[in-house]
Amino acid sequence: MRPDLRTAEARARALVGTAEHRALGQLRAAETVAFAHACGERDPRLLDPDTDGFRVHPLYLPSLLRGPDGGVDADYREDGMFRDEVPGTDGLAVNLMAGGQSIAFHREVPLGDPIELRRTLDAVDRKGRPGKEFLLLTVSKVYRAARAGDLATVTERFIVR
Numbered sequence: 806m807r808p809d810l811r812t813a814e815a816r817a818r819a820l821v822g823t824a825e826h827r828a829l830g831q832l833r834a835a836e837t838v839a840f841a842h843a844c845g846e847r848d849p850r851l852l853d854p855d856t857d858g859f860r861v862h863p864l865y866l867p868s869l870l871r872g873p874d875g876g877v878d879a880d881y882r883e884d885g886m887f888r889d890e891v892p893g894t895d896g897l898a899v900n901l902m903a904g905g906q907s908i909a910f911h912r913e914v915p916l917g918d919p920i921e922l923r924r925t926l927d928a929v930d931r932k933g934r935p936g937k938e939f940l941l942l943t944v945s946k947v948y949r950a951a952r953a954g955d956l957a958t959v960t961e962r963f964i965v966r
Contacts, residue, residue, distance in 0.1 A: 806938045809897040813965050814940055816893030817929045829869055829920040829948075832861060837916070840865045861914040866948050867906070867959045869922070891942060891963045892926045904941055904962035911955045918950040927960075940965040 806814075834854040841851040841862040849856045870887050882888055888895045914920075928943040946959040 813893045820892045820926045825924045827922045837861045837865050866914050900966040902964040904964040907960045909958045915953050918952050921949050923947045
């Protein structure tokens with residue numbers, strides 16, 4: 806196993822079960838509308854805040870690791886992912902890939918209600934064969950609104966090579 810991959814595995818295993826809490830702030834209509842446009846949506850309930858029944862695109866919330874303002878340049882890896890998006894890999898010469906995602910939605914996302922993210926690394930599994938090993942990390946995220954309660958539970962898997 807390559808040294809950086811071995812380091813990523815050791816770092817990640819040390820983080821298993823540790824919850825990280827992050828305040829994402831209040832979601833704003835402008836960002837949710839921009840997200841819906843980027844998704845190719847045509848439903849006015851997702852595109853026009855002045856439409857009766859306006860709502861946040863359901864996939865907008867699980868896309869957030871930072872608040873609606875995003876990050877600054879120093880927050881990103883060269884491949885465009887956030888430096889801390891995949892636990893244990895910051896600063897290492899490893900390749901990252903999405904390895905699957907499941908989402909359970911609990912209620913619609915409210916605008917103006919502060920959102921908090923709780924993220925936990927649940928598992929680190931070594932896969933592959935000698936000389937071709939990779940890691941599969943499983944991360945769970947719970948998005949919660951201050952007044953509305955739990956909004957969505959997300960389980961993500963990341964491949965680290």
